[in-house]
Amino acid sequence: MDLDAFSDVHRGEWDRLKTLSTRRRLDGAEADELVRLYQTVATHLSTVRSSAPDPVLVSELSQTLNRARTSIAGAHEPAWRDVARFVVLSLPAAFYRLRWWIWGVSAAFLLLAVVAGVWVATTPEGLAAVGPPSYREEYVQNAFAEYYEPGAGFAAVVWTNNAWIAAQCVAFGITGLWPVYVLVQNFVMVGAIGGMMAHYGELGMFLQLILPHGLLELTSILVAGAAGLKLFWTLVAPGHRPRGRAVAEEGRALFTVAAGLVATLALSGLVEGFVTGSSMVWWLKIVIGALALGAFWTYVLVLGRRAVALGETGDLEEENVGSVQQVVG
Known part of the structure; x- marks a missing residue:
């Protein structure tokens, strides 16, 4: 397709749609024209994307259609609908797509924790690595149990600390090294x-005081580590998608996961603070x-x-993503 010729033929319709979309009041004929042009330009955008994917023209037509859609449908949906969609679709989809990474990372680092525990419990070298005898006895007899003081203040401190650990895995996940370092250190x-x-x-x-909150708390940290490592692996092996696009999509889904972890860590903090x-x-x-x-x-x-199954990935909706460079093949 000759893109320049296509643009010359249809430029008048595109400009007319832009004009109608910016008017605050339309009469009946203009409203009908707006709807007709919206449908026509949507077809034009589909044609451009499939036959001559010029990123500049795709972006222009997408923005024109977004403005027209707002004029036709009215203001954006109420915020509570966005929240409901996020909770019911975007967030669970982002978690679900991570499930194999979560299970793999969990198996590896829980095994590491068991190995470290057995080494400390059964060898003089491991026990000595924890600290001198006076420190160990004080910690076992008093400090460990006294740490868990019920109350909202303690819950807030716990939530903040765990959120910081998870945030490091998310923010530096692209490195591939920092999530591993954080998980090794903690487990x-x-x-x-x-x-x-x-x-x-x-x-x-130990089990009585670690399991009530630790089941969800440690899972949340493992989810954060898994999400960070998945982003790194997307950079290394993007699959059929262009590397830049793949990393952008997974990065946006990663921050969906991060938002969900705020809630799971808050819940585990409440359990730790009050249970x-x-x-x-x-x-x-x-x-x-x-x-x-x-x-x-x-x-x-x-x-x-x-x-x-409905096609959700945890990424933003298409109209909120912005311009994406098109590729052929």
Whole structure:
């Protein structure tokens, strides 16, 4: 297709659509003309994209159609509809597409935590690496349990700390190295503390105080690490998509995941602040933590599978993405 000739033929219709889209009031004939031109220019855009994908013209026609759509349909949908769409479609789809990465990363780093714990619990070298005897005894007998003080202030501190850890995995995920460093640091520490508690016969206390909130909290950190590593792998192996486009799409979906993790970490912070250190019986605390984790995975697998089947990816809607350079092939 001769793009210049196509533009010359239809430029008048495009300019007329722009003019009608900017008017505050239209009479009946003009409103009918606006709708007709919108449909016509939408066909023109489809033709350009399939036959002569010039990024400048595609961007121009897309913006013209967006303005016309607003004129025809009125103002943007209420904010609550955007929120509902995000919660029901975009977020679960972004999590669901990460599920294999989450499970793989979880298996690797939970195994690392177990190895670190066994090493500390069963070898003099591992135990000595945690600290001197006086420090270890004080930590096991007092400091570990006293850390979990019930209250909103403690919950806020926990949420902030965990959000910072997750944010590092998201912000520096493209490096491929920083998420691994953050996960190794955190899971070796968790394993080492568990090993130290086990060495002194307090493994039960460790599990009672770590599982209620830790089930969802550690899962959230693993999700952040998995999301960061997936973005890195997209840079390395973009598949059938151009590398720039693939990284942009996965990067936007990554920030959808980050927004969701704000909520999961807030929930785990509430559990840690009001359940873990409370006077509830230990089994009820663990049940509450398990229910929180179960709710997360139900949300991901049920709503996420449905959203992906509908074509959702966690990326922005097309009209919010902006200009995307077209490629042939």
